Every structure is written in C-alpha cells, then in structure tokens.
Amino acid sequence: MADYVIEMLGISKYFPGIKANDNITLQLKRGEIHALLGENGAGKSTLMSILFGLYQPDEGVIKKDGKVVKINNPNDANDLRIGMVHQHFKLVECYSVLDNIILGVEPNVAGILQKQEARSKIMELSEKYGLQIDPDAIVENITVGMQQRVEILKMLYRDNDVLIFDEPTAVLTPQEITELMSIMKKLATEGKSILFISHKLAEIMTVADRCSVLRKGKYIGTVDIKDTTAEGLSTMMVGRKVNLKLEKKEATPGEVILDVNNLTVASNSSKKDAVKNVSFNVKRGEIVCIAGIEGNGQAELIQAITGLSKQKKGKLTLCDKDISHESIRYRSEHGMSHIPEDRHKHGLVLDYNLAQNIVLQRYREPEFSKFGFIKFDAVKKYAEKLIQKFDVRCGQGAETIVRSMSGGNQQKAIIAREIDKNPELLITVQPTRGLDVGAIEYIHKAILEQRDSGKAILLVSLELDEVMNLSDRILVMYEGELVGEFKSSEVDTETLGLYMTGAKRDNITKEATK
Amino acid sequence: MKKGIAIISSIVCILVGLLFGLILLCIIDPADSISLGFSPLILSGLSTAFDPNWIAAGTNLMKLGQEIANAMPIIMTGLSVAFAFKMGLFNIGAAGQYTLGAFGALYCALVLKCPWYVCLLAATLLGAIWGMLPGLLKAYLNINEVISCIMLNWIGLYGVNTIMCSNDKMFNSSQAKAYQVGVVNKSALIPDSIFGWNISETFNYAATNTGIIFAVVIAIIILIVLNKTTFGYELKACGYNKDAAKYAGINDKRNIILAMVISGALAGFGAGLFYLSGTVQWNPLDSTALPAAGFDGITVALLGLVNPIGCIFSGLFISHISVGGTMMQQSIFPSEISQLITGLIVYLCAFSPIMQEKLTKLFEAHKKIKHDVNKEEK
Amino acid sequence: ACGSKSGSKASKKISKNDVALITDVGTIDDESFNQATWQGVKQYCKENGFKCDYKKPTADSTDARVSSITEACSQGYKTIVLPGYLFGDALAQVQDSFPDVKFIAIDVSKGDLKKNISKNVVCFTFAEEQAGYLAGYAAVKDGYSKLGFLGGMKVPSVERYGYGYLQGIKNAANETNTKVDVKYTYGGQFAADDKITAKMQGWYSAGTEVVFACGGGIYGSPLEACGQYKGKLIGVDVDQYSKGKKCEKQHGYNPFVTSAMKGLQNTTVSVLNDIKDGKWKKYGGNIMHYSLKDGDYVGLPTDDKSWNFQKFTKDEYNAIEAKVKDGSIKIDDSTNIDVEKLSDNNVKISLIK
Amino acid sequence: MSAGLLILIKFTLLSGIVLMYVALGGCFSEHSGVINIALEGVMVIGGLFGILTVCCIPKNLPSFLIVTISILVAMISGMIYSSLLAFASINLKADQTIGGTALNILATAIALVVVKHYNSTITTNNAQSPKLNYDNSLFIFNVGPFTLNVFIILGIVLLVLSYFVLYKTRFGLHLRACGEHPQAADSVGINVYKMRWAGVLISGALAGIGGMAYIVPSVQEWNFEVGVGGMGFLALAVMIFGKWNPGYIFLGSLFFAVFKSLANIYDSTFLASFHLTKEIYNMMPFIASLVVLMFTSKNSKAPKAEGIPYDKGMR
Ligand SMILES: Nc1ncnc2c1ncn2[C@@H]1O[C@H](COP(=O)(O)OP(=O)(O)OP(=O)(O)O)[C@@H](O)[C@H]1O
Ligand SMILES: Nc1ncnc2c1ncn2[C@@H]1O[C@H](COP(=O)(O)OP(=O)(O)OP(=O)(O)O)[C@@H](O)[C@H]1O
Ligand SMILES: [Mg+2]
Ligand SMILES: [Mg+2]
Secondary structure, three states, rough: OOEEEEEEEEEEEOOEEEEEEEEEEEEEEEOOOOEOOOOOOOOOOHHHHHOOOOOOOEEEEEEOOOEOOOOOHHHHHHHHEEEEEOOOOOOOOEEEEHHHHHHHOOEEOOOOOOOHHHHEEEEEEEHHHOOOOOOEEEHOOOOOOHHHHHHHHHHHHHOOEEEEEEEEOOOHHHHHHHHHHHHHHHHHHHOOOOEEEEEHHHEEEEEEEEEEEEEEEEEEEEEEEHEEEEEHHHHHHHHHHEEEEEEEOOOOOOOEEEEEEEEEEEEEOOOEEEEEEEEEEOOOOOEEEEEEEOOOOHHHHHHHHHHOOOOOOOEEEEEEOOOOHHHHHHHHOOEEEEEEOHHHHHOOOOOOOOHHHHHHOOOOOOOOOOOOOOHHHHHHHHHHHHHHHHHHHHHHHHHEEEHHHHHHHHHHHHHHHHOOOOOOOOEEEEEOOOHHHHHHHHHHHHHHHHHHHHEEEEEEEEEEEEEHHHOEEEEEEEOOOOEEEEHHHHHHHHHHHHHHOOOOOOOOHHHHOO | HHHHHHHHHHHHHHHHHHHHHHHHHHHHHOOHHHHHHHHHHHHHHHHHHHHHHHHHHHHOOOOHHHHHHHHHHHHHHHHHHHHHHHHHOOOOOHHHHHHHHHHHHHHHHOOOOHHHHHHHHHHHHHHHHHHHHHHHHHHHOOOOHHHHHHHHHHHHHHHOOHHHHHHHOOOOOOOOOOOHHHHHHHHHHOOOOOOEHHHHHHHHHOOOOOOHHHHHHHHHHHHHHHEEEEHHHHHHHHHHHHHHOOOOOOHHHHHHHHHHHHHHHHHHHHHHHOOOOOEOOOOOOOOOOOHHHHHHHHHHHHHHOOOEEEEEEEHHHHHHHHHHHHOOOOEEEEHHHHHHHHHHHHHHOHHHHHHHHHHHHHHHHHHHHHHHHHHHHO | OOOOOOOOOHHHOOOOEEEEEEOOOOOOOOHHHHHHHHHHHHHHOOOOOOOOEOOOOOHHHHHHHHHHHHHHHHOOOEEEEEEEEHHHHHHHHHHHOOOHHHOEEOOOHHHOOOOOOOOEEEEEEEEEHHHHHHHHHHHOOOOOOOOEEOOOOOOOOHHHHHHHHHHHHHHHHHOOOOEEEEEEEEOOOOOOOOOHHHHHHHOOOOHHOOEEEOOOOHHHHHHHHHHHHHEEEEEOOOHHHHHHHHHHHOOOOOOEEEEEOOOHHHHHHHHHHHHHOOHHHHHOOOEEEEEEEHHOOOEEOOOOOOOOOOOHHHHHHHHHHHHHHOOOOOOOOOOOOHHHHHHOOOEEEEEOO | OOOHHHHHHHHHHHHHHHHHHHHHHHHHHHOOOOOOOOHHHHHHHHHHHHHHHHHHHOOOOOOHHHHHHHHHHHHHHHHHHHHHHHHHHHHHOHHHHHHHHHHHHHHHHHHHHHHHHHHHOOOOOOOOOOEOOOOOHOOOOOOEOEEEEEEHHHHHHHHHHHHHHHHHHHHHHHHHHHHHOOOHHHHHOOHHHHHHHHHHHHHHHHHHHHHHHOOOOOEEEEEEOOOOOOOOHHHHHHHHHOOOOOOHHHHHHHHHHHHHHHHHHHHHHHHHHOOOOHHHHHHHHHHHHHHHHHHHHHOOOOOOOOOOOOHHHHO
C-alpha cells in the first residue's frame, strides 16, 4: 500500500447545479507518470484543484504516504510537497521570473526580502534540470515556453515531490513538447511522482506509465499504458468509438477570394513589426492554414485582415474589392466571416442572450431592424432556427444568457452565426482550442462542409494535428514572415516543426503561391 | 420576475436606510424623534398636502411642487449617469456638464435674451460638449473617464465662474449672484402650462413647470433608445464587452463619444430645466463646491437601478426626503440626516446583486417542486 | 421605546409669541446675518420663555424661500425673521398673503423689495460704511501704512464696509500726509480655509500690517496666518477681540486691533421686545436705516479690554465719530465702485481678483 | 530668498503632503486590487474624528501625547470607515465604484450630523453649527524661516516606508501580486481577501491622516459642509499621474501643490503683475494634468486586476 504517494478516495465535489466530481478514486505511485484523461468538463482540473487545496472536497479523503491529510489551501499542499502547474499559468506578468518563483515562500528576514539566497538556489535547479530561464526577465516579455519552465521551477523550488501538470502541452510547440517530456521523465526517475493531464493521446502514450480516465465527473478506470492503444483510451473517454482521422475529399480550388499583398502590420506589444511584407491568397473551395508557433505574427495578421487593427502597408483584396482601408463592418458585410481566437473576448457579449449574440453583426440588416428599431421577434425566430440547425444546447433557448452556457456550446453558437452568414471567406482561428474530441469532430466536419460548398477558408491553428487533418495548403509563419508553403498531403509534422522554429526556410514569393 | 426582485431589493435598501435614520433621530432626541423628526422627514410634502391648515390657505400642494421642482434636475443628471453606465462609463463629470449647462442657459437667457427653447438647447449643447471631451479622451487616448471628468468638473466651474463674474449682464453685483431669469427675461422661462393645465398654479410653486413633463418624456425616450433600437443595442454591447462590439463592426470609439455626448447633454438639459425655472440664482463667486445635482445624479442612477424609469422614481424619492429633511425641527435635528439616509441606501444598493441572488434563490425554492415534475415528464 | 408620543401635542403647538427665522444661503452660524440675528432671536425667546426655530430653504431661489416662509406661517408662527437682502423678492411675494404675520427683514432695502412695503413688514439696513470708515481711519491714525481688505463675498453690505474703510483710510492718510498701501480682495466665501490662509500669509509676509477681515468666519484665515509676522486684524459685525485669544497664547499678542460693528443682534432683540409690548406701529411698513445718527448701531468697540490701538486714542475716536454722526463728514455708501480709481497721491489701492 | 518664494514652498509642502498621504493610500489599495474612490469620504471621517479628539482630549496632557493620540484616532477612524468599503467590495463582491461613491455621500452627512450634535451638546444654546473649533498650535513649529507641521515630517517618513514596504518586503510582493493576478497569488497560498483588506485598511489609515493633515495645519476652525473640497479626488488623479509608484506620487503631489498654492498667493509674488484671476491658477493643475495624461496614458501602469472582485471559485 505504501508505494502510493497520493491516494484520493471517493472524492465528490458539487458546484451549483453540477456534480463536477462524483466519487472519484485516484492512486498515484511513487515515481510514476500518471496521466489523467477526460473530455472537457469531465472534472480533471477540479480533481487536481482539490488535491492542491484550491477547493475542498464535499466527500472523500486524501491520503499522503498512507496517512489521511486535510489540504485546506495551497500552503497545506506545499507543506505536503505537492506542486501544480496550472492549465492557465498563474504568473504575475509584471513581476520578474525570480519574484514569481519565490512568491509565497520568499526567503526573508523580518519580512524583508532576501533575494540573493533565492537566486542561487534557482540557478542551481535550472542547471540541474536544463530549465533555461533568465531570473531577471519580466514575465510578460518572455515566451510561453519559458513561462512554463518558470512554473516548473516554481514547483522544484518548493522541493515538491508530487507534481501536477494540468494540460501543460496545450500551448507548446512540438519541440518544446519533446523537451518537456524528457524533463518529466527525468523528474520521474529522480523519484518524483507526476500527475499529467492532456487531451492529446499521443503524448500520453509516449510519456505516461498509467492513465486514469474520467467521464462526466465519474471515474471510469485506470489502465497501464503498455496494455492499451490511443483508440482504446479515446473509447474509454467518450464512451464510444471516435473517428480520429477526418475523411476528406481532394480540394478543388476556384478563383481567388482573398488576396493579401505585401502586408506589414505593427506589433501589439513591441516596437518591431509583427507581420513583415506577407503575401498570399486563398481560393474558393480550399482550406489554407497558417501554421506557426504562437506569437509569430499570426494574431496580428488576422487582426489586420479582419480589420480589428490597422495595417501599416500593403493591400488586401476580398472578391476583387480593395478592402485595405475599409471598416470591420464593411468587410463583414462583403463576405468575410471570422471565428475569433478568444471567444470570450471577441466572439460573444456574455451578458447578452443567445439571440442577441446570434445577430451580433447583422442587427442592422433590414431583416432584423426597421427605422433603427430592432425587430426582436424576427431576431428570436432566427436564433431559434440556428439553435435547431446547429444543435446548440442551452437552457432557455434563444433567451439563454450566453455567460451561463458551456464553452463548447458557446463555440457552436459562434460557428453557427458565422457560417449562416453565408460568407465568401471564413476566417477561423483556433476553432477547437480546449474542446474535447467530440466537439472537435463536429467543428471539423462543419468547416469541411463549408469548403466543399465552395467557400474560401483561412485557418490559423497552433495544433499540428488540426493543421495536418484539415488544411489543403499550409503556410508556415515565423517571426512575421511566411517561410514555407506546402500541400498538406506532401509534408509531415517533423518538417513543419523545423520551419516553425526557424531552423529551415524557403523564399516565398507572391508568384510562387499563385 | 427579475425586475420584480430588483425592485424588492431596492425597497429593502430604502427601508433599512430609513430604519437607520429613525434610530439616529432617537439617539439625538428620543422624545421628539417621531413627531418633529421622522414623521416630517418621511412624509415631507405629503404631510402638508392633507393638512387642513394648508388646504385652507390653498398652499397644500406647494411642498409637493417644491419636491417636483427639485427632482427635475436630479432626474436628468441621474439619467445622464445611468446612460453612461450602460456604455460601461462612469460619468462622475455630470457636475461639470451641469455647470456648463447652467452657463449656457443663463448666457442665452440673460445676455442674448433668447426664448426658453433656445436657452434649453444651449444648455443641452454646452453640456454635450463638456461630456464629449472625456469621451474623446477616452476613445482616442484611453484616458480613464473618471479622472478626466474630475478634472473637467473643476475646469468647468472655474471657467464658468470667471466668465460670469466679468459679464455685467449675467452678474448682478448688487446681489453678488447671477441675475434671476424670471426678472430679466420672462420669455426664457420654461412654460408653466401644457394643454391648458397650469402646473405652477396647481402646485402653487412657481418653479414647478412643464419641465417635469420634459424630464419624464426624456426618460421614456432613453428607455426606448436603450432597449429597442440598434443604437441602444450597440451601446450596451460596447458596455458589456468592448472587444466583442468592435469585432462585430460596431465603432466603439464613436459610441463612447456619443454616449458621453448624450450623457453630457442630459446633464446640461437638467441644469437648463433648473435655472430656467424662474428664480434660482447661480453664485459665480463660490468656486469651492461643484453643484450637488451632479453627484446626486449618481445616487439617483444607482437607486434607480440604472433604469431610466427607475431614475424618475428615485429622483422624486431623493427630492422627497431632502425636502423632508428641511421640514424637521432644525434646531434639534440636522437636515443632513436625509443625506445620510440616501448615502446609506446607495451603500446598501451596492449589495443589491447579492441580495437579488439570495431573493431569487428564495423564490426558486418555492418553485422547485414544480420544476422537478416537469423534468420527469420529459 | 423612543419617540413616545407623551410630549403632549399642545406643548408643540406654536403660540403667538414664538419666533421663526428663515436662513439665508449660509449656515446658521455663518458669523454674519444668520448667526447674529438668530442669536438675537434666541436671546429674546430665552428671556421670555418663548419657542423659536429656524428653517433652511432647499435651494438658493426665491421659490424655495417662499416655500419655507409659507411653511413657518402655516405652522402658526406669527413673527418671522428674515436675515439678508436675498429675501427681498420672497418678502414681496408673501407679505400680503399672511397679513397677520409680522415679518422682520434684516438688510433688505427698498431696492431689494422692488415693491411697496406692507404694514406687517419692517426692514432694517445699516450704515456699514460708517463702521468701515471709522476702522480705516483709526488704523491709519494708529500708524499702520500697509493695509488690507479681505471681503467675504462681494455682497452689498460687505462692499459698503469696504468702501467706507477706504474712505476712512484716505481721509486719515491725507490728514497726516502719509503714504498708504491698500490691498483689496474678496475671498469668494464666508469661511476660512487653507486657500485663504495661504493668501493671507502671502500678504503678511509681503509686509501687510493689518487686514480688515470683512465677512463671516473668514477672519479665521488671516488669524491663522498673522502670528508669524506679528500681523494684525480688524474684525467685523461684532466685537471679535475675544477670537484672538488663541493667538495671544501662541504668539503673545492679540491681533485684533478693533472691529467694525453693526448691531444686528441688538436690533433684533429690541424689535422683538417692542412687538411683544405692542409697539409694532413704530415699525410696521417702514424701512429703517440705522446709522450713527440713530444711535450706537454702528461703530468700533470702546471697551478698555478690546481697545487695542497704540497711538490712536479714545478721544480722537469720539471726535471723529461725532463728525460722522452730525454729518459733517459725508461717507459715500455706493456699491459696485471701482476701488482702484480711488487711489491718490498718498493712498495706493490695488484690487486683487 | 524672497518672502513670496518662502511662502510658495511652505504651502506647496502643506498641500503637497496632504495629496501625497491620500494618493499613497490609494496606491496601497489599488495595488491590492481595490479601487478606492471613497478616499474623499475617508479623509472627511479621519479629519472629523482627529479634530474631535483634539477638542475633547484633556488639555493638561503632554503635547506630544495629544498630537500622537489625535493622529492615531484619525488614522484608526479612517481605517474603520474604509473597512466598510473593504467589506462591501471584498467580502460581498459589490461594485467598488458604487460602494465608494456611497461612502463619499455618507461621509459628509455623517460629519455634519456628528458635528452638529456635538456642538449642541457642548453648548447649551442648541447651536446647530457645522463647524469645529480647535487649537492647532501643537501641530506646528518653526525651523528658521520655515513653518513646518508634524504632518510633513510624518509624511516624509511614511513615504519612504511605503516605498520600502511595497518593493522590498514580503508583504509588498504579496500585496501587489493580489492586484495584478489574484488567482496566481491564491495558488501560492497567499490569502487574497486578507491582502486586499490590508490594502484597503492601509489606504484608510493614510487617507484618515491625510484628512487631518489637510484641515488642521491651515486653520483653527473647519466647516464640515465643504467636506475636504475635492482633495480626495485630486489625490486619485495624483496617484494615476504618479503611476502607482510612491516616488512619482511624491513628485506628482508637489506638481499639483505648486499650482494650488500659486492660485492663492500669486498676488504676493512676481506673478501679480500678470493680473490673472485666481481661477486661472486654480484651473492650471487640472489642465496641466490632463495634458500630461494625454501624453502618458498609452502605457498605463494600473494594476491589472484592480476593480475586479476576487472570487475564489471563478476560473
Ligand atoms: N468554480 C466552478 N463553479 C461552477 N462550476 C465549475 C467550477 N469549476 C468547474 N466547474 C464545472 O465542473 C465541471 C468540471 O470542470 P473541470 O474544469 O474540472 O473540467 P476539466 O476536466 O478540467 O475540463 P477541461 O478539459 O476543459 O479542462 C465543469 O462542468 C465545470 O463547468
Ligand atoms: N462558474 C460557473 N458557475 C456556474 N456554472 C458554471 C460555471 N462554469 C461553468 N458552469 C456550467 O458548467 C457546465 C460546463 O461548463 P464548462 O465551461 O466546464 O464546459 P466545457 O465544455 O468544459 O467548456 P470549456 O471547453 O470552455 O472548458 C455548463 O453547463 C456551465 O453552465
Ligand atoms: Mg473546462
Ligand atoms: Mg481543465
């Protein structure tokens, strides 16, 4: 028995209106990497937050080294040497790396900080595990990868020996993921026990020793990785067989819909240009994907194309109309749809109801308004139609306040809205971020349908799987420039990775893309 | 349902506030606390409306008239604050816009000798301009409107007072105040009667005029604009989520500016209503305090649940108890008790989301059984 | 428990001798009209066992004042005191609506009333310019040559004090042929605060020797500022010598050289007493202008304890007072004059806006 | 040195220190994540009870004690009053602006009711006076040609202390983390609610002293009808102007104070020859700071989580 470091026995946790964890048991062996798998909302983060002391379980006990313990807050967890890298990083952006690592356990004399001591310990750890960081850099200026290393160092600095990684790979590049995997393995061989949450089956297959599966808050079971396959895991997770590979026909590109010519865009955060002299086009009936590591200018590129920010130089043409200096509304009314990256920030007015969100760009059309007055009946009817058509699940139909809907359904509502506008060009950024396989499947199908009905689609994704599965043509973006163009059928992930990290580049000219 | 709960929670706030006031009055002087304190305080104008003495003198509606006259400007500043709130802006600058509005009205009335509607228009315009400035600063330079409004309040006050003092036609040096509109230019007075009904005569209070009808009509217009029009839809979208509004092609800069312009216009209009009512006098020598109507607007808006119709009622309520405050025996009870009560009510209003949540739960507990039955039928 | 209605209703009833006062814009203790008359009212009621109360209008408007007066009348008050020229219009409106109520209006002149005065009304005004004259004259005679005038707000009575003060200064300066500097300003308020303290400190440090603090509680600021520079003050309305006690403790001298007084409180008390004694006829329908000619209604205090002049003697004071009284010295009582124009060879007046 | 300049320095220090106290208070509160728009009201309350203490305390106590006790009372009453904001905005997650505005409205009303009641109990003649009379001599002393007051000395000490606490101590690191990213702070075991309470209470303490420092040194009688005349709001502006940093806040307060003083004493300096009205000088700091804000607003240093109630359950 005592070879379990952590045992969570019969854990239940209720949230208003939902049982997030229902009698869950999880046992973690010393020195193992234990994966935790489940759909969105299955209760993985909740379970881990309970272990880390952020929530209290309503039922059940936690044992550490065979002894029952009570973990009331992260301090208790820390005393028990449990550490966690959160799904959304918990770093104070304007603090230095050093301050973030020591936050909460600062060496001090009578309350006065003694940073020198901390610094040498951190440098030691960073060398030992190959976690390269600059202790004096300000967190808001460093890459996501480095932020993750900071989070890991935070755990190591606290001498934790139970390490929880909640979806650590969602934001990393393939190279960084490989790096992280090896670090995790190294930590495990040193006797640290690791809990690892991921939606990516391949990762689990490579790194984990065992895997526990949750579904809708319930515990399904634990398997040894060497006895199972990716398909087996996914079946366990959703309760049915999932098609992991998308079936798609060959694309039949038509005329050019979007033409981007020598586009240069200033950066949101730094003084340098984020997009440098980029040219490409998207044709009817094809899916063009911009691949690249986060922060290489994709966001700025899309903002410029959609009109959310101004370009510095260059020309944008949509269906033969010059839209370089047109407003967002003009672009939207002339055939551009946009599924934004951040659905809460851009996609929805969370305090409006579903109907009001469904007409977010179209409330001025004569169908929905007259003399400046909104025809609420027409809006409602239309919303109900879309809810039916796209199977958006919501409590009170068109009147549901969007804030109360689940993330997946919010995303569906956006997709319904954007597709039903019947656009010429559909721009979609990270359409499946953080969604579970079931939802991903649905959305991918919808996008493909659009392609097949002759729309032009511009996809931005950080997920290489998605890129490979969905696109017909792939453009790789690195430091604001397009450095490679491929047919998706003629390239593999490794090659893409090399381009994305800047290790390789081609010279892309406007002519080449034509 | 939701609205009902909101109103109930407001009423609870008011009752608690009043109870606190009563306790305070008891502490100050237990013997007279009801008869000379609390009863005039909460009955206010109503106590005289049915008093035989007052009825005999034919002045029984005078105090109610005074309440209405005092409510006009604060209903407007309340609307001003509420309107900006809908756009997610905190218009603490209503005081400054009100100041400019007063100046516009008085300048047109006293110097240019314009008729009332021109004066009112000028008040509205100047208020709108003064509201536009923080709007511009917010939209184009991202300067927090609270700060710029505070600055512009004082700039407006000093500026207006400087100009007024140096203008002989505005500044009555023998009284050390601005001239009374009713004395200098009768045509600038807001009409007393509408459809043959002379409001001032009914209430026996000269300053009570058709202005209150203007205020009510404008509140209704604002309500319609906010809830029924595309403009209101845009505005609220910007207020809830600026980025999403921008994504939807709504010009958020334009809306921020427009919202502040309208907000300022409402405050300016309120000042116009007040200063064109006859005998009120601006005191340009006093630069120590901003007009209270501006800050009362915040109270009115909050107590009125940021709803235009709510503003009418809360404006009347606040005016009601502040007139009541002056009807208490002044040598025993400070009239500021009414202000204390309103402050307390607004403080309690800050809790109203939580209170509403609790109340909703309370109601839903009753409904629960029904609900479950439905579920099983499915 | 509280608010037991035991206090019998009868005792709350207003009886015919009770007095109500309606305040001007300022507070009841503005150390000016409101306070002085209210003190008069209270003194009278206390001596005779009557009740008194005051009402504060909700806004600075005639309508609000009329409403407050109506309220007092309807409650049964038969004597109502109205301090301040702002009551002119309101009085004109109500005087005939309540013929059985007696109105005592302080500082309301014919010009303020704009109407014929009714039999149930009496108005009082004072010759502030005489008090101001005497103060200015005395100060220069006492040897001060750098003087200041700090008015509260530019209201008529303050202006009259100020104009009289300047005339007194000029007269004395020309008599003794000394050069005198006068700084003249209005604070814009009747209360002291840090801003005015700063201004006064500026004056005293730049050499101003004595400041006539003319308006309610505004004297607090020069009082605060003077100590360090051994600066002096002239009080207003009442004898303010006792206000200098704190400074005496702190800096070893009382800064009030004198005070330009007018008899607000006394007048109020004596009218009320006369009404009680049935002598209303003497007043009803009149506008009474009280100057030295009519009695000691204006002037400087001559008690030994508040006589704080070094050179200027009581004999000199009596002499000049007599001249003012008999009219051999004419003092202009206009308002809204350009004070800087009054400068001459000996006296330099600078107006500070 | 000309007399005019001396006085300018004196009054700049006088009101600059007040602004600094209050802006520092705001700075602590906002660094913890709570926007304290109630500073104006807290100043009134601090001033009120501080002065009441000066009035009521036995006069035969050593003056050092009188000064200390009354300042302590101002500080504590400021803390108690601001705890109303803390309770509403931290525990009940109420809207901070609404709560703060309510406290501003309440403060003047409370002050007037208390002062009037106090005045009518100490005098028999039922005076409903909104003014308090007090003796400020204990707070003021001269150093050469300079008139200083205890608040200036205390202020400088607190300024240095504030800087040290915010940037050099464990407490400061925790406090600022709560204003920037409360979830992060919570995840490393910092009690966000406690830190926010601390931030608001410190702001109450500083604003309470600030209220007293505003009223006491310049006059010996205060009319509470004017409250503190917008100083609290001005301090908020100074805080933003000073980028939430004690050092800049100090400079910002002096900048505002120079103009504020000039407005009052310009006639005793060389500026007299320009014949501008005092209103122009009064306007200056406001116009100037608007202009400065226009140029600096692009890179605001406001704590990121300020104004957002922290909810442990929220993701
Ligand atoms: N604070 C909360 N209040 C209410 N409900 C919550 C809260 N936190 C989580 N939930 C709900 O509990 C369920 C489990 O959430 P949890 O975040 O643990 O899921 P997850 O398995 O981590 O999902 P994902 O893969 O999206 O991260 C979800 O339905 C979620 O909406
Ligand atoms: N904070 C919350 N309070 C109350 N209910 C919540 C909360 N968060 C989520 N829920 C409810 O929990 C359910 C699942 O929500 P959740 O956001 O976890 O879904 P999801 O599909 O996992 O979304 P995502 O993909 O964004 O993680 C929804 O019905 C939602 O209404
Ligand atoms: Mg989730
Ligand atoms: Mg999760």
